[in-house]
Amino acid sequence: MQLDDAPQSDNVEDRRGMKRAGLAVGGGAGILLAILGLVFGLDTNKLAGPQGDGDDKGGQKGGKKGQPPADGYKEFASKVLGLTEEVWVEQFKTNGYGAYKKPKMVLFSEAVDTKGCGSAPSSVGPFYCPADDTVYLDPTFFTELEEKLGGSKGDFSQAYVIGHEVGHHVQNLPGYSARTDAKRKKPQENEYSIRLELQADYLAGVWAHHAEKKRKILEKGDIEEALKTARAIGDNRIQEKMRGKSHPESFNHGTDRQRYASFMNGFDTGDASKRKLMLYFDEDATPFDRTTGELRNRELFGK
Numbered sequence: 001m002q003l004d005d006a007p008q009s010d011n012v013e014d015r016r017g018m019k020r021a022g023l024a025v026g027g028g029a030g031i032l033l034a035i036l037g038l039v040f041g042l043d044t045n046k047l048a049g050p051q052g053d054g055d056d057k058g059g060q061k062g063g064k065k066g067q068p069p070a071d072g073y074k075e076f077a078s079k080v081l082g083l084t085e086e087v088w089v090e091q092f093k094t095n096g097y098g099a100y101k102k103p104k105m106v107l108f109s110e111a112v113d114t115k116g117c118g119s120a121p122s123s124v125g126p127f128y129c130p131a132d133d134t135v136y137l138d139p140t141f142f143t144e145l146e147e148k149l150g151g152s153k154g155d156f157s158q159a160y161v162i163g164h165e166v167g168h169h170v171q172n173l174p175g176y177s178a179r180t181d182a183k184r185k186k187p188q189e190n191e192y193s194i195r196l197e198l199q200a201d202y203l204a205g206v207w208a209h210h211a212e213k214k215r216k217i218l219e220k221g222d223i224e225e226a227l228k229t230a231r232a233i234g235d236n237r238i239q240e241k242m243r244g245k246s247h248p249e250s251f252n253h254g255t256d257r258q259r260y261a262s263f264m265n266g267f268d269t270g271d272a273s274k275r276k277l278m279l280y281f282d283e284d285a286t287p288f289d290r291t292t293g294e295l296r297n298r299e300l301f302g303k
């Protein structure tokens, strides 16, 4: 990735290395299971712990004990987030969604307290909390992703993951809100989760399309890195790694092929129109096949 020209966001907070109060985090096998099961995480409302837990604690405590590592990661994250702000501010305007409310991002290590989504250990992977409009990310996740799941820790793969989490923020905003519209139809929970996740991958692709057009961020091999990750975190791949075979009835993020296709479709078209985005939630145009765990729509997935 080439980020020299990228605008830097002011909305990144680096809590890495800081001590925090409360929440005992499990170790060993428990954590591994969570990595495999929840990669890309909780995203929305599936965090452990009571709602409002983070508020009671007032965020991080005792932050003076440690310092974030001086590894340049905050700058990288601020630039990627800055690029998402630039693109989504413009896309909200051109597509008539009103003003774009910028999300925040928190970098953490080991575990984190949110404001409204409870607390979470690193092992859940990056996630978005809609209650505080914040993307939470422990950068060491990417080493796990590469070494244990066969994804990539390359810079654009990381940007794709951030773009996906910001995609969940976009889904949640007034003007364009996939959640409200889709909830009226009460689809089964897994199916609904897959629709949201694949659309978030699509939105990451739309973001990359416009960021590239404006700032020429891509270098050779970047797209391949993101696609390697998109494939690695498909439900079928993760389940095959974890259980030896895949169980389509328990998919909640989409198959490797569908995650790949969603990102690429967003990247190729850059189309953030309501018509296109709503296709992910239109049960007639985009039916869900329970036996394969896949959504069917030629425009979105090629077949």
Ligand SMILES: [Zn+2]
Binding pocket: 040, 041, 043, 164, 165, 168, 197, 200
């Ligand atoms: Zn997600």
